[in-house]
Amino acid sequence: QAAATLAAVLVGLRVELLSTEVLNGAIGMILVTVLVGAGCVEAFGRNMALKSEPEHETEGKEQRILISVANPSSAARLMDLGLLLRNPARAGALYPTTIVRQQTQTGDAVAKGEELLAKCLNQVEATDERLLPGVRVDLNPADGIVRAAEDLRASIVLTGWGGEHTPSARIFGSVNRKLSEICPSRLFLCRILTPLNTISRILLPCPPLTEHRSDVDLLFSDAKRLGKQLGVELQVFLHGDQAGDLEARLESAAPKCAYQVQHHANWSQSRKALFEDIARNTLVLLPQERKNSMLWTPTLDRIPELIAAKYPQVNFMVVFPALPGQLQPSPPVLPGPGPDAFPEVTGLRLPNPCEAETAIRHMLEACFQNDAERIDDSLPQLILSAKHHPVELGEGMILLHAHSGNRDKPVLIAGVGQIQHPFYDRETPPKVLLVLITPLGFQSSDHLHTLASIAEAFRNREAVARLPRAKSREEILEILSILQPES
Numbered sequence: 001q002a003a004a005t006l007a008a009v010l011v012g013l014r015v016e017l018l019s020t021e022v023l024n025g026a027i028g029m030i031l032v033t034v035l036v037g038a039g040c041v042e043a044f045g046r047n048m049a050l051k052s053e054p055e056h057e058t059e060g061k062e063q064r065i066l067i068s069v070a071n072p073s074s075a076a077r078l079m080d081l082g083l084l085l086r087n088p089a090r091a092g093a094l095y096p097t098t099i100v101r102q103q104t105q106t107g108d109a110v111a112k113g114e115e116l117l118a119k120c121l122n123q124v125e126a127t128d129e130r131l132l133p134g135v136r137v138d139l140n141p142a143d144g145i146v147r148a149a150e151d152l153r154a155s156i157v158l159t160g161w162g163g164e165h166t167p168s169a170r171i172f173g174s175v176n177r178k179l180s181e182i183c184p185s186r187l188f189l190c191r192i193l194t195p196l197n198t199i200s201r202i203l204l205p206c207p208p209l210t211e212h213r214s215d216v217d218l219l220f221s222d223a224k225r226l227g228k229q230l231g232v233e234l235q236v237f238l239h240g241d242q243a244g245d246l247e248a249r250l251e252s253a254a255p256k257c258a259y260q261v262q263h264h265a266n267w268s269q270s271r272k273a274l275f276e277d278i279a280r281n282t283l284v285l286l287p288q289e290r291k292n293s294m295l296w297t298p299t300l301d302r303i304p305e306l307i308a309a310k311y312p313q314v315n316f317m318v319v320f321p322a323l324p325g326q327l328q329p330s331p332p333v334l335p336g337p338g339p340d341a342f343p344e345v346t347g348l349r350l351p352n353p354c355e356a357e358t359a360i361r362h363m364l365e366a367c368f369q370n371d372a373e374r375i376d377d378s379l380p381q382l383i384l385s386a387k388h389h390p391v392e393l394g395e396g397m398i399l400l401h402a403h404s405g406n407r408d409k410p411v412l413i414a415g416v417g418q419i420q421h422p423f424y425d426r427e428t429p430p431k432v433l434l435v436l437i438t439p440l441g442f443q444s445s446d447h448l449h450t451l452a453s454i455a456e457a458f459r460n461r462e463a464v465a466r467l468p469r470a471k472s473r474e475e476i477l478e479i480l481s482i483l484q485p486e487s
Contacts (some may be wrong), residue, residue: 002030039361040097041282063092066154066185068099068145069116074160077192078119082158084229086129093130095152096120099144110444111403115389117448118401121455124391128459129354131452134426135444142178161191167271180320181291185321186215193313199424200281202227205274206235207303208267209295210287211245215321220253222319223285227257235277239270278307284316290323339444341453343410343436347476350417350433356424357383360400363413363435368405378404382435387424391451393458396431396468398423401451403438410438410450414480416470431468457483462479 009026012018050329065082069075075096082094098113117133117227124131125398147364149157159437161176204223225233235255243263250259264270278284286304289296304318348366350359360382361375368374381402391399415433423429438447458464463482470476 002034005030061091063087063090063156064152065092065094066145066149066152066157067094067096067120068141068157068159069096069113069120070098070141070160072116072119074192075116075120077196078158078190079124080161080196081188081190081192083124083127083129084226085156085158087221087225092155093132094124095132095134095148095154097134097136097145097148099141099148101141102137102139103142107331110137114444115385115448118389118391118451121451124455131455133448135448135451140175142175142182145179146183149183149185154278157183157185158188158189158190161189166413168263180288182323183320184323185444186322188216189285189318189320191317192315194281194315196230196283196315198281198313199230199283201232201278201279201288202230202234202283202285203237203274204234204285205270206239206242206246206285207300208240208297211242211249211323212295213287213289214324215319217226217249217253219285219287219319220250221255223252223261224250224255224257227259228255236261237264237270237274238262239264239267240360247390275307275310278311278314280311280313284314286316286318288318288320290320317407341449342457343412343415343438343450343454343482345412345477345484347414347416347470347480348473349476350415350419350472352418354417355420355422356386356422356429359415359417359419359433360386360435362414363433363439367411367413367435367437374405378402378437383424391455392399393434393455394464396428396459397434397458397464398426398430399434399436399451399454401436401438401447403440403442403447405437405439407437407439408442410436410442410447412436412480414467414476416467416476453485457485 005026009018009023013023015018055442063086065085067078067082069078079094079096082096086092086094096117098116098272100109100113103109113135117135120133121131134148136148138145138147145157145159148154157179159176159179180189181189202223204219213219223234223236236247236250236259238261243261249259250261260275262270264273274284284307286307288300288304290299304316307314346366348363354362357379363377364375364378364382368378381404382400385400385402386398391401393399413435415435416431419429419431419433421429434454436450438450460483463479466479467476470479
């Protein structure tokens with residue numbers, strides 16, 4: 001606008017239609033309107049927006065937590081965090097998801113993603129939580145996570161920060177910076193450096209205008225749920241006129257947990273107290289705003305960076321509310337893996353005693369009817385699975401999985417018997433060895449749904465406890481038929 005005005009005045013000056021005084025007046029007008037206009041919009045525009053009725057996020061019927069799984073070091077802690085944030089009073093599931101970049105070696109990357117997600121099954125095996133893992137191929141991780149959040153209608157997206165300090169990545173890296181701008185769901189950017197069970201206290205600062213956040217009630221519920229699950233005290237920092245309203249909302253937020261509130265005169269004192277209270281075994285929960293939000297300010301945007309620089313060993317999470325227009329209190333229920341996802345089953349008694357590789361070969365022979373080519377193709381995959389990513393479905397029960405053959409449906413083979421010690425890197429050999437063979441033509445998502453359906457079926461502890469005592473193939477098949485979901 002300034003350039004257009006100047007251009008018009010200069011043309012008028014050249015044709016002697018306007019005088020030098022008009023040019024000087026135009027420049028003065030531009031200076032005044034540019035400076036004063038921006039300040040007026042910043043001051044009065046925000047006040048008008050804050051006086052309007054805010055849109056608040058509410059808990060829907062189902063809670064879906066999308067967990068971005070990228071590497072083994074952070075996957076386990078993000079899964080633990082997802083389990084702690086799950087509200088048992090609401091239906092829902094955990095959706096660990098690996099994003100694979102589109103490239104020439106996509107197949108190898110997808111296979112590694114499947115191995116990583118298979119390890120996630122071990123963490124929820126002892127719980128009743130539904131786990132629906134998935135692998136997605138996209139041009140870049142940020143777009144893949146956003147599309148997954150939109151498709152799944154995720155309530156929360158959890159993603160980690162690897163700790164890069166490059167100038168371009170700054171505090172969270174380019175991927176997480178992009179996520180903070182375009183991810184539609186509530187977003188938790190997590191730097192979890194130590195096991196969550198070592199945390200002794202949770203710190204929750206409430207910056208200016210926190211009372212106007214769309215997710216303030218959910219934020220308090222999440223903080224109190226973490227405090228209750230970890231058995232630690234929640235410390236909340238309030239200041240100024242906002243303190244009374246926020247403390248009342250904190251008190252009414254479920255669930256109940258031990259907490260303390262620090263009152264300060266202004267945000268500067270509150271922030272100073274926060275930095276003084278940060279210690280090695282604390283978890284800092286930082287409410288943050290989207291950069292295009294009316295509540296965003298550049299000074300608050302630097303707090304995570306300051307904490308990371310001053311306290312490099314401290315755990316913290318930065319919480320962003322959902323994008324405006326993305327609040328869906330009652331999303332439709334997404335189906336999990338149905339009965340069709342469960343594989344065909346077969347079983348056998350293993351010869352006693354039996355070495356690990358011999359046991360796997362016996363099971364493959366039962367599946368492929370002594371087809372040497374398919375057995376030789378599957379055996380190295382299963383040995384690799386046994387060494388690096390076995391899925392533990394219960395005490396003394398190990399699941400290995402591989403892609404091989406051209407069957408119409410995956411097959412689950414159960415081998416019961418005395419397997420000799422050692423079983424690769426495990427201290428004690430399994431009493432029941434399970435092998436899942438998925439056809440080569442199956443999609444990665446179908447394979448992961450099959451793994452999830454097996455893990456869910458094997459939560460029938462009464463039937464599973466009978467497997468190690470099964471004396472014959474017929475008894476093994478009978479137990480497996482009990483575990484199969486009804487059509």
